Amino acid sequence: MKIDIACVRFGDVHVIPVVSPKIALEVLRKMDATFASRPTSFAAYRFSRGYKSAVLSPYGDQWKKMRKILMSQIVCPKRHDFFLEMRTEEADHLFNYVYNKAKSYEPVDIRVVTRHYCGNLIRRLMLSKRYFGKPTHDGGPGLDEIEHVNALFNSLEYLYAFSISDYFPQLIGLNLDGHETIIKATSETLKKFHDPIIDERVRLWRENKGSVHQEPKDFLDILIMFRDREGRPLLTSDEIKAQSSEIMMAAVDNPSNSVEWILAEMMGNPTIIQNAVDEIDHIVGKERLVQEADIPHLNYLKACIREAFRLHPVAPFVVPHVAIEDTNLAGYLIPIGSHVLLSRLGLGRNPEIWHEPLKFKPERHLDGRNSELVLTEPDMRFISFSAGRRGCIAQTLGTVMTVMLLARLLQGFFWSLPEGLSTIDLAESDKNLYLAKPLVLQAQPRLPLNMY
Secondary structure: OOOOEOOEEEOOEEEEEEOOHHHHHHHHHHOOOOOOEOOOOHHHHHHOOOOOOOOOOOOOHHHHHHHHHHHHHHOOHHHHHHOHHHHHHHHHHHHHHHHHHHHOOOOEEHHHHHHHHHHHHHHHHHHOOOOOOOOOOOOOOOHHHHHHHHHHHHHHHHHOOOOHHHOOHHHOOOOOOOHHHHHHHHHHHHHHHHHHHHHHHHHHHHOOOOOOOOOOOOHHHHHHHOEOOOOOEOOOHHHHHHHHHHHHHHHHHHHHHHHHHHHHHHHOOHHHHHHHHHHHHHHOOOOOOOOHHHHHHOHHHHHHHHHHHHHOOOOOEOOOEEOOOOEEEOOEEEOOOOEEEEEHHHHHOOOOOOOOOOOOOHHHHOOOOOOOOOOOOOOOOOOOOOOOOOOOOOHHHHHHHHHHHHHHHHHHEEEEOOOOOOOOOOOEOOOOOOEOOOOEEEEEEOOOHHHO
16 A cells, blocks of 8 residues: 555654655645744754754744845846856866866766866855865866865755754764764864855955945855845845855755766666757757757756656755644644655655656656746656745756756767776665766767867
Protein backbone atom coordinates (compact mmCIF):
# COMPACT_ATOMS: atom_id res chain seq x y z
CA MET A 1 0.00 0.00 0.00
CA LYS A 2 1.35 3.38 -1.01
CA ILE A 3 1.55 5.99 1.76
CA ASP A 4 1.27 9.66 0.72
CA ILE A 5 1.81 11.21 4.14
CA ALA A 6 3.34 9.97 7.38
CA CYS A 7 4.32 11.25 10.81
CA VAL A 8 7.41 10.62 12.91
CA ARG A 9 7.84 12.18 16.33
CA PHE A 10 11.21 13.41 17.61
CA GLY A 11 10.90 14.78 21.13
CA ASP A 12 8.01 17.25 20.99
CA VAL A 13 8.22 17.75 17.22
CA HIS A 14 6.02 15.98 14.68
CA VAL A 15 7.94 15.49 11.39
CA ILE A 16 5.59 14.88 8.46
CA PRO A 17 6.98 13.74 5.08
CA VAL A 18 4.73 14.15 2.02
CA VAL A 19 5.09 12.36 -1.35
CA SER A 20 1.73 13.24 -2.95
CA PRO A 21 1.47 16.16 -5.42
CA LYS A 22 -2.09 16.77 -4.26
CA ILE A 23 -1.04 17.17 -0.63
CA ALA A 24 2.05 19.16 -1.63
CA LEU A 25 -0.16 21.62 -3.50
CA GLU A 26 -2.39 21.88 -0.44
CA VAL A 27 0.66 22.78 1.67
CA LEU A 28 2.08 25.33 -0.76
CA ARG A 29 -1.11 26.95 -2.03
CA LYS A 30 -4.30 26.39 -0.11
CA MET A 31 -2.53 26.36 3.29
CA ASP A 32 0.55 28.35 2.38
CA ALA A 33 0.06 30.89 5.18
CA THR A 34 -0.32 28.15 7.78
CA PHE A 35 2.96 26.48 6.81
CA ALA A 36 4.94 29.67 6.30
CA SER A 37 7.50 29.25 9.06
CA ARG A 38 10.90 27.54 9.31
CA PRO A 39 12.33 25.33 12.04
CA THR A 40 14.94 26.60 14.44
CA SER A 41 18.20 24.67 14.54
CA PHE A 42 21.81 25.11 15.59
CA ALA A 43 22.94 25.29 11.93
CA ALA A 44 20.21 27.69 10.78
CA TYR A 45 20.89 30.01 13.72
CA ARG A 46 24.63 30.00 13.06
CA PHE A 47 24.49 30.52 9.29
CA SER A 48 21.83 33.24 9.52
CA ARG A 49 23.63 35.03 12.39
CA GLY A 50 20.64 34.73 14.66
CA TYR A 51 17.88 34.46 11.99
CA LYS A 52 18.66 37.75 10.28
CA SER A 53 18.27 36.47 6.68
CA ALA A 54 15.20 35.63 4.59
CA VAL A 55 15.23 31.89 3.85
CA LEU A 56 16.25 30.61 7.27
CA SER A 57 14.23 32.93 9.50
CA PRO A 58 11.05 31.68 11.15
CA TYR A 59 7.81 33.42 10.23
CA GLY A 60 7.70 36.96 11.59
CA ASP A 61 8.68 40.57 11.02
CA GLN A 62 12.34 39.83 10.26
CA TRP A 63 11.45 37.37 7.51
CA LYS A 64 8.90 39.80 6.03
CA LYS A 65 11.45 42.61 6.06
CA MET A 66 14.22 40.61 4.38
CA ARG A 67 11.96 38.99 1.81
CA LYS A 68 10.50 42.36 0.83
CA ILE A 69 13.98 43.77 0.26
CA LEU A 70 15.03 40.78 -1.84
CA MET A 71 11.87 40.89 -3.93
CA SER A 72 12.00 44.63 -4.56
CA GLN A 73 15.76 45.18 -4.85
CA ILE A 74 17.64 41.96 -5.69
CA VAL A 75 15.53 39.61 -7.83
CA CYS A 76 13.32 42.18 -9.54
CA PRO A 77 13.43 42.37 -13.38
CA LYS A 78 15.31 45.67 -13.33
CA ARG A 79 18.21 44.19 -11.38
CA HIS A 80 18.19 41.00 -13.42
CA ASP A 81 18.59 43.01 -16.62
CA PHE A 82 21.22 45.26 -15.04
CA PHE A 83 23.53 42.31 -14.29
CA LEU A 84 23.19 40.59 -17.69
CA GLU A 85 26.67 41.62 -18.82
CA MET A 86 28.24 40.22 -15.67
CA ARG A 87 26.47 36.88 -16.13
CA THR A 88 27.51 36.72 -19.78
CA GLU A 89 31.14 37.35 -18.86
CA GLU A 90 31.06 34.41 -16.48
CA ALA A 91 29.60 32.17 -19.19
CA ASP A 92 32.50 33.27 -21.40
CA HIS A 93 35.02 32.51 -18.66
CA LEU A 94 33.49 29.04 -18.29
CA PHE A 95 33.82 28.50 -22.03
CA ASN A 96 37.48 29.57 -22.04
CA TYR A 97 38.35 27.48 -18.99
CA VAL A 98 37.01 24.29 -20.56
CA TYR A 99 38.72 25.15 -23.85
CA ASN A 100 42.06 25.45 -22.05
CA LYS A 101 41.50 21.94 -20.68
CA ALA A 102 40.43 20.60 -24.08
CA LYS A 103 43.37 21.98 -26.07
CA SER A 104 45.76 20.51 -23.48
CA TYR A 105 44.00 17.12 -23.75
CA GLU A 106 43.40 17.16 -20.01
CA PRO A 107 40.42 15.27 -18.59
CA VAL A 108 37.73 17.64 -17.37
CA ASP A 109 36.29 17.19 -13.87
CA ILE A 110 32.70 18.27 -14.53
CA ARG A 111 32.00 18.75 -10.83
CA VAL A 112 34.85 21.23 -10.55
CA VAL A 113 33.75 23.01 -13.73
CA THR A 114 30.09 23.35 -12.75
CA ARG A 115 30.78 24.39 -9.16
CA HIS A 116 33.52 26.76 -10.31
CA TYR A 117 31.10 28.47 -12.68
CA CYS A 118 28.34 28.78 -10.04
CA GLY A 119 30.78 29.98 -7.39
CA ASN A 120 32.37 32.55 -9.69
CA LEU A 121 29.04 33.84 -10.93
CA ILE A 122 27.48 34.36 -7.53
CA ARG A 123 30.70 35.90 -6.16
CA ARG A 124 30.63 38.37 -9.05
CA LEU A 125 26.98 39.22 -8.49
CA MET A 126 27.34 39.44 -4.73
CA LEU A 127 30.83 40.88 -4.19
CA SER A 128 32.18 41.84 -7.64
CA LYS A 129 34.92 39.25 -7.18
CA ARG A 130 35.66 36.23 -9.35
CA TYR A 131 38.51 35.21 -7.09
CA PHE A 132 39.54 35.78 -3.50
CA GLY A 133 43.09 34.71 -4.33
CA LYS A 134 44.76 33.80 -7.60
CA PRO A 135 43.35 31.55 -10.34
CA THR A 136 45.28 28.64 -11.79
CA HIS A 137 47.16 29.08 -15.05
CA ASP A 138 44.18 27.76 -17.06
CA GLY A 139 41.63 30.05 -15.39
CA GLY A 140 40.41 27.46 -12.91
CA PRO A 141 39.68 27.93 -9.22
CA GLY A 142 42.56 28.69 -6.88
CA LEU A 143 42.91 27.32 -3.36
CA ASP A 144 40.80 30.11 -1.85
CA GLU A 145 37.96 29.54 -4.33
CA ILE A 146 38.01 25.80 -3.70
CA GLU A 147 37.86 26.40 0.05
CA HIS A 148 35.03 28.90 -0.38
CA VAL A 149 32.87 26.68 -2.60
CA ASN A 150 33.51 23.68 -0.35
CA ALA A 151 32.33 25.75 2.62
CA LEU A 152 29.14 26.71 0.75
CA PHE A 153 28.39 23.06 -0.01
CA ASN A 154 29.23 21.99 3.56
CA SER A 155 26.80 24.63 4.79
CA LEU A 156 24.05 23.22 2.60
CA GLU A 157 24.84 19.63 3.57
CA TYR A 158 24.56 20.29 7.30
CA LEU A 159 21.94 23.03 7.29
CA TYR A 160 18.99 20.68 7.78
CA ALA A 161 20.82 17.40 8.27
CA PHE A 162 19.41 15.36 11.14
CA SER A 163 20.91 16.39 14.45
CA ILE A 164 19.51 15.10 17.71
CA SER A 165 20.05 18.43 19.49
CA ASP A 166 17.65 20.18 17.08
CA TYR A 167 14.82 18.14 18.63
CA PHE A 168 16.22 18.05 22.16
CA PRO A 169 17.65 21.59 22.62
CA GLN A 170 18.99 20.77 26.07
CA LEU A 171 21.68 18.73 24.27
CA ILE A 172 23.10 21.73 22.41
CA GLY A 173 26.76 22.17 23.33
CA LEU A 174 27.40 18.46 23.85
CA ASN A 175 28.14 17.98 20.12
CA LEU A 176 26.96 14.38 20.28
CA ASP A 177 26.93 13.81 16.52
CA GLY A 178 29.82 16.12 15.62
CA HIS A 179 27.62 18.52 13.67
CA GLU A 180 28.32 21.51 15.86
CA THR A 181 32.07 21.36 15.22
CA ILE A 182 31.58 21.15 11.45
CA ILE A 183 28.99 23.93 11.41
CA LYS A 184 31.17 26.27 13.48
CA ALA A 185 34.20 25.65 11.28
CA THR A 186 32.20 26.13 8.08
CA SER A 187 30.58 29.35 9.25
CA GLU A 188 33.98 30.70 10.28
CA THR A 189 35.35 29.92 6.82
CA LEU A 190 32.55 31.89 5.19
CA LYS A 191 33.12 34.77 7.59
CA LYS A 192 36.82 34.73 6.76
CA PHE A 193 36.09 35.33 3.09
CA HIS A 194 32.99 37.52 3.30
CA ASP A 195 33.31 39.75 6.35
CA PRO A 196 36.41 41.81 5.47
CA ILE A 197 34.93 42.72 2.08
CA ILE A 198 31.53 43.57 3.57
CA ASP A 199 33.01 45.54 6.50
CA GLU A 200 35.12 47.67 4.18
CA ARG A 201 32.25 48.31 1.76
CA VAL A 202 29.89 49.24 4.59
CA ARG A 203 32.49 51.60 6.01
CA LEU A 204 32.90 53.37 2.68
CA TRP A 205 29.17 53.80 2.20
CA ARG A 206 28.56 54.89 5.78
CA GLU A 207 31.27 57.53 5.45
CA ASN A 208 29.52 58.80 2.31
CA LYS A 209 32.46 57.91 0.11
CA GLY A 210 29.93 56.19 -2.09
CA SER A 211 27.09 58.42 -3.21
CA VAL A 212 23.63 57.06 -2.56
CA HIS A 213 22.74 58.21 -6.05
CA GLN A 214 25.32 56.16 -7.93
CA GLU A 215 24.42 52.84 -9.54
CA PRO A 216 25.27 49.77 -7.45
CA LYS A 217 27.92 47.49 -8.86
CA ASP A 218 26.70 44.30 -7.15
CA PHE A 219 24.17 42.84 -4.72
CA LEU A 220 26.26 43.95 -1.76
CA ASP A 221 25.98 47.59 -2.79
CA ILE A 222 22.22 47.19 -3.12
CA LEU A 223 21.89 45.80 0.41
CA ILE A 224 24.08 48.57 1.83
CA MET A 225 22.43 51.38 -0.15
CA PHE A 226 18.86 50.47 0.71
CA ARG A 227 17.40 53.07 3.09
CA ASP A 228 14.22 53.76 4.96
CA ARG A 229 11.94 56.77 4.45
CA GLU A 230 14.13 58.92 6.68
CA GLY A 231 17.21 58.13 4.60
CA ARG A 232 18.79 55.87 7.21
CA PRO A 233 20.39 52.51 6.30
CA LEU A 234 17.67 49.87 6.53
CA LEU A 235 19.96 46.91 7.18
CA THR A 236 22.52 46.37 9.91
CA SER A 237 25.97 44.99 9.15
CA ASP A 238 24.96 41.56 10.53
CA GLU A 239 21.82 41.51 8.39
CA ILE A 240 23.89 42.30 5.30
CA LYS A 241 26.41 39.59 6.14
CA ALA A 242 23.75 36.98 6.86
CA GLN A 243 21.84 37.73 3.69
CA SER A 244 24.98 37.80 1.56
CA SER A 245 26.00 34.33 2.72
CA GLU A 246 22.50 33.00 2.21
CA ILE A 247 22.33 34.28 -1.37
CA MET A 248 25.62 32.57 -2.19
CA MET A 249 24.59 29.32 -0.52
CA ALA A 250 21.32 29.26 -2.42
CA ALA A 251 22.92 29.73 -5.85
CA VAL A 252 25.55 27.02 -6.15
CA ASP A 253 24.06 23.57 -5.66
CA ASN A 254 21.04 23.16 -7.93
CA PRO A 255 22.62 24.23 -11.25
CA SER A 256 25.89 22.37 -10.68
CA ASN A 257 24.26 19.15 -9.52
CA SER A 258 21.72 19.11 -12.35
CA VAL A 259 24.25 19.70 -15.14
CA GLU A 260 26.66 17.07 -13.80
CA TRP A 261 23.85 14.49 -13.72
CA ILE A 262 22.61 15.46 -17.19
CA LEU A 263 26.04 14.98 -18.76
CA ALA A 264 26.43 11.66 -16.91
CA GLU A 265 23.07 10.44 -18.24
CA MET A 266 23.91 11.68 -21.75
CA MET A 267 27.11 9.65 -21.85
CA GLY A 268 24.97 6.51 -21.78
CA ASN A 269 22.43 7.78 -24.30
CA PRO A 270 23.93 9.38 -27.44
CA THR A 271 20.47 10.20 -28.80
CA ILE A 272 19.77 12.61 -25.94
CA ILE A 273 23.00 14.54 -26.31
CA GLN A 274 22.57 14.66 -30.09
CA ASN A 275 19.04 16.02 -29.76
CA ALA A 276 20.25 18.74 -27.38
CA VAL A 277 23.18 19.72 -29.61
CA ASP A 278 20.99 19.70 -32.73
CA GLU A 279 18.58 22.09 -31.03
CA ILE A 280 21.39 24.48 -30.11
CA ASP A 281 22.81 24.34 -33.64
CA HIS A 282 19.36 25.01 -35.10
CA ILE A 283 18.50 27.91 -32.78
CA VAL A 284 21.96 29.46 -32.33
CA GLY A 285 24.24 28.03 -35.00
CA LYS A 286 28.02 27.73 -34.80
CA GLU A 287 29.00 31.30 -35.56
CA ARG A 288 28.02 32.79 -32.20
CA LEU A 289 27.76 31.59 -28.62
CA VAL A 290 24.53 30.81 -26.81
CA GLN A 291 23.12 33.85 -25.02
CA GLU A 292 20.39 34.26 -22.42
CA ALA A 293 18.08 35.62 -25.13
CA ASP A 294 18.12 32.12 -26.68
CA ILE A 295 16.78 30.39 -23.57
CA PRO A 296 13.04 30.68 -24.43
CA HIS A 297 13.69 28.70 -27.62
CA LEU A 298 15.78 25.88 -26.13
CA ASN A 299 12.91 23.63 -25.05
CA TYR A 300 14.71 20.30 -25.38
CA LEU A 301 17.61 21.59 -23.31
CA LYS A 302 15.18 22.72 -20.60
CA ALA A 303 13.43 19.36 -20.80
CA CYS A 304 16.76 17.74 -19.92
CA ILE A 305 17.10 20.06 -16.93
CA ARG A 306 13.53 19.39 -15.78
CA GLU A 307 14.24 15.69 -15.99
CA ALA A 308 17.35 16.12 -13.85
CA PHE A 309 15.33 18.08 -11.28
CA ARG A 310 12.78 15.26 -11.27
CA LEU A 311 15.06 12.22 -11.19
CA HIS A 312 18.21 13.63 -9.61
CA PRO A 313 17.19 16.38 -7.17
CA VAL A 314 19.87 18.15 -5.20
CA ALA A 315 18.39 17.09 -1.84
CA PRO A 316 15.83 14.53 -0.62
CA PHE A 317 13.48 17.18 0.80
CA VAL A 318 12.78 20.87 0.40
CA VAL A 319 13.56 23.17 3.29
CA PRO A 320 11.04 22.27 6.02
CA HIS A 321 7.77 24.13 6.40
CA VAL A 322 6.58 24.65 9.97
CA ALA A 323 2.93 24.94 11.00
CA ILE A 324 2.25 28.21 12.83
CA GLU A 325 -1.05 26.88 14.24
CA ASP A 326 -2.99 23.65 14.69
CA THR A 327 -4.51 22.67 11.36
CA ASN A 328 -5.85 19.81 9.26
CA LEU A 329 -3.98 18.42 6.27
CA ALA A 330 -5.30 15.59 4.08
CA GLY A 331 -7.71 14.66 6.85
CA TYR A 332 -5.05 14.53 9.57
CA LEU A 333 -4.55 16.83 12.54
CA ILE A 334 -1.26 18.70 12.24
CA PRO A 335 -0.21 20.22 15.59
CA ILE A 336 1.37 23.65 15.75
CA GLY A 337 5.14 23.45 15.33
CA SER A 338 5.02 20.38 13.08
CA HIS A 339 7.71 20.13 10.40
CA VAL A 340 6.24 19.29 6.97
CA LEU A 341 8.81 17.88 4.55
CA LEU A 342 7.92 17.73 0.86
CA SER A 343 9.87 14.84 -0.60
CA ARG A 344 11.71 15.67 -3.81
CA LEU A 345 12.43 11.98 -4.31
CA GLY A 346 8.92 10.85 -3.41
CA LEU A 347 7.32 13.29 -5.85
CA GLY A 348 9.81 13.05 -8.70
CA ARG A 349 10.07 9.25 -8.66
CA ASN A 350 6.42 8.54 -7.88
CA PRO A 351 5.37 5.61 -10.15
CA GLU A 352 1.73 6.72 -10.01
CA ILE A 353 2.71 10.00 -11.67
CA TRP A 354 5.63 9.06 -13.90
CA HIS A 355 5.95 6.18 -16.38
CA GLU A 356 9.32 4.48 -15.93
CA PRO A 357 10.19 6.90 -13.13
CA LEU A 358 13.82 5.77 -12.81
CA LYS A 359 14.59 6.30 -16.50
CA PHE A 360 16.04 9.60 -17.76
CA LYS A 361 13.58 10.66 -20.49
CA PRO A 362 13.56 14.39 -21.31
CA GLU A 363 10.86 13.87 -23.95
CA ARG A 364 8.27 13.24 -21.24
CA HIS A 365 8.27 17.00 -20.58
CA LEU A 366 7.60 17.88 -24.21
CA ASP A 367 4.57 15.73 -25.01
CA GLY A 368 2.16 17.81 -27.08
CA ARG A 369 3.86 21.08 -26.16
CA ASN A 370 4.15 23.91 -28.65
CA SER A 371 4.70 26.74 -26.17
CA GLU A 372 7.79 27.73 -24.22
CA LEU A 373 8.91 25.21 -21.62
CA VAL A 374 9.88 26.54 -18.19
CA LEU A 375 11.77 24.94 -15.33
CA THR A 376 9.10 25.57 -12.71
CA GLU A 377 6.56 22.83 -12.00
CA PRO A 378 3.28 24.36 -10.81
CA ASP A 379 1.55 20.99 -10.29
CA MET A 380 4.25 19.75 -7.88
CA ARG A 381 4.84 16.53 -9.82
CA PHE A 382 8.46 17.26 -9.00
CA ILE A 383 10.14 20.19 -7.25
CA SER A 384 12.49 22.56 -9.00
CA PHE A 385 12.21 25.87 -7.13
CA SER A 386 9.31 25.04 -4.80
CA ALA A 387 6.46 27.56 -4.51
CA GLY A 388 4.47 29.71 -2.13
CA ARG A 389 5.64 32.26 0.42
CA ARG A 390 8.74 30.25 1.26
CA GLY A 391 9.52 29.12 -2.28
CA CYS A 392 12.64 30.19 -4.16
CA ILE A 393 12.25 33.81 -5.21
CA ALA A 394 15.25 33.70 -7.59
CA GLN A 395 13.73 31.34 -10.15
CA THR A 396 14.78 33.56 -13.04
CA LEU A 397 18.41 33.62 -11.94
CA GLY A 398 18.37 29.89 -11.23
CA THR A 399 16.98 29.21 -14.71
CA VAL A 400 19.55 31.27 -16.60
CA MET A 401 22.44 29.90 -14.55
CA THR A 402 21.45 26.30 -15.23
CA VAL A 403 20.54 26.68 -18.90
CA MET A 404 23.60 28.77 -19.78
CA LEU A 405 25.91 26.34 -17.98
CA LEU A 406 24.55 23.32 -19.85
CA ALA A 407 24.15 25.11 -23.18
CA ARG A 408 27.71 26.46 -23.29
CA LEU A 409 29.17 23.06 -22.41
CA LEU A 410 27.18 21.29 -25.13
CA GLN A 411 27.57 23.95 -27.79
CA GLY A 412 31.30 24.32 -27.41
CA PHE A 413 32.53 20.76 -26.97
CA PHE A 414 32.24 17.14 -27.96
CA TRP A 415 32.17 15.07 -24.79
CA SER A 416 33.48 11.53 -24.47
CA LEU A 417 34.61 9.05 -21.84
CA PRO A 418 38.26 9.17 -20.78
CA GLU A 419 40.53 6.52 -22.18
CA GLY A 420 40.10 3.18 -20.44
CA LEU A 421 36.54 3.91 -19.24
CA SER A 422 33.62 2.22 -21.02
CA THR A 423 30.65 3.37 -18.93
CA ILE A 424 29.67 5.98 -16.36
CA ASP A 425 28.71 4.75 -12.90
CA LEU A 426 25.37 6.43 -12.13
CA ALA A 427 25.34 5.41 -8.47
CA GLU A 428 24.28 8.06 -5.97
CA SER A 429 26.50 8.95 -3.06
CA ASP A 430 25.58 7.24 0.21
CA LYS A 431 25.82 10.66 1.93
CA ASN A 432 23.67 12.73 -0.45
CA LEU A 433 22.08 12.64 -3.90
CA TYR A 434 25.13 13.74 -5.90
CA LEU A 435 26.90 11.30 -8.16
CA ALA A 436 28.95 9.00 -5.94
CA LYS A 437 32.05 9.76 -8.00
CA PRO A 438 32.67 13.14 -9.66
CA LEU A 439 32.07 12.96 -13.40
CA VAL A 440 35.30 13.17 -15.41
CA LEU A 441 35.08 13.47 -19.21
CA GLN A 442 37.24 14.32 -22.19
CA ALA A 443 36.38 17.52 -24.09
CA GLN A 444 37.09 18.34 -27.71
CA PRO A 445 36.25 21.69 -29.35
CA ARG A 446 33.34 21.47 -31.81
CA LEU A 447 33.12 25.08 -33.03
CA PRO A 448 35.37 26.99 -35.44
CA LEU A 449 38.61 27.92 -33.66
CA ASN A 450 37.89 31.64 -33.95
CA MET A 451 34.98 31.11 -31.52
CA TYR A 452 37.41 30.28 -28.73
